[in-house]
Amino acid sequence: MPLGFTIQSDSEEDTFNLGSQIASFAYEGLCIILSGELGSGKTVFAKGFASFYSSTPARSPSFTLVNEYPGHIPVVHVDLYRLSETDGYDIGLFDYQKDGCIILVEWGERWSLPPEENLWHISFRRAFRNNERALQDGGNTRLLLSVRCKGEKACHRLAECMEKLQKYWRVSDESDSFS
Numbered sequence: 024m025p026l027g028f029t030i031q032s033d034s035e036e037d038t039f040n041l042g043s044q045i046a047s048f049a050y051e052g053l054c055i056i057l058s059g060e061l062g063s064g065k066t067v068f069a070k071g072f073a074s075f076y077s078s079t080p081a082r083s084p085s086f087t088l089v090n091e092y093p094g095h096i097p098v099v100h101v102d103l104y105r106l107s108e109t110d111g112y113d114i115g116l117f118d119y120q121k122d123g124c125i126i127l128v129e130w131g132e133r134w135s136l137p138p139e140e141n142l143w144h145i146s147f148r149r150a151f152r153n154n155e156r157a158l159q160d161g162g163n164t165r166l167l168l169s170v171r172c173k174g175e176k177a178c179h180r181l182a183e184c185m186e187k188l189q190k191y192w193r194v195s196d197e198s199d200s201f202s
């Protein structure tokens with residue numbers, strides 16, 4: 024059964040910290056697709072993630088398409104927002120993967136043929152309470168991050184990750200598959 028879980032973030036700081044904690048379970052050649060509407064926390068997460076590997080502070084790659092962060096495992100942060108679609112080859116995503124980078128792809132749903140293994144998928148959405156009202160607290164919004172995997176190694180690492188996160192975060196089981 025495919026592994027999946029959903030985790031709750033109540034603030035920008037939570038999302039950043041989640042990024043850096045989840046990063047410790049990633050490995051060379053892993054691709055992570057980040058999907059979700061505008062302003063749903065993908066870049067905040069990516070910055071936290073990159074901070075685990077690199078001392079260079081991450082910026083939003085919207086205007087450069089790809090940012091590379093050197094570190095003991097290099098992290099490549101991509102934003103496909105301005106492309107309607109990519110097969111991944113035209114911008115070298117598979118080359119980065121072969122070179123052993125970790126690849127974070129914002130608007131990754133625009134990647135038409137993502138890898139079939141060594142893949143995590145994280146979708147970001149705002150959580151609403153009382154049917155319509157989002158939790159608003161000094162500009163912070165409650166988010167739900169749903170995490171899934173494809174491939175044996177990716178799922179094995181994600182299972183380890185989930186076990187650790189459950190100790191400190193609100194995590195719910197969710198085993199829906201994703202396409």
Ligand SMILES: Nc1ncnc2c1ncn2[C@@H]1O[C@H](COP(=O)(O)OP(=O)(O)OP(=O)(O)O)[C@@H](O)[C@H]1O
Nearest residue numbers: 033034035038061062063064065066067162163164
């Ligand atoms: N729980 C939260 N987690 C992350 N960011 C939050 C949260 N609550 C509020 N915010 C705010 O939401 C915004 C998220 O912006 P961010 O750039 O990360 O979104 P994004 O998903 O990358 O958007 P885009 O699709 O435009 O790239 C930030 O301004 C941040 O301060």
Ligand SMILES: [Mg+2]
Nearest residue numbers: 065066083129
């Ligand atoms: Mg962004």
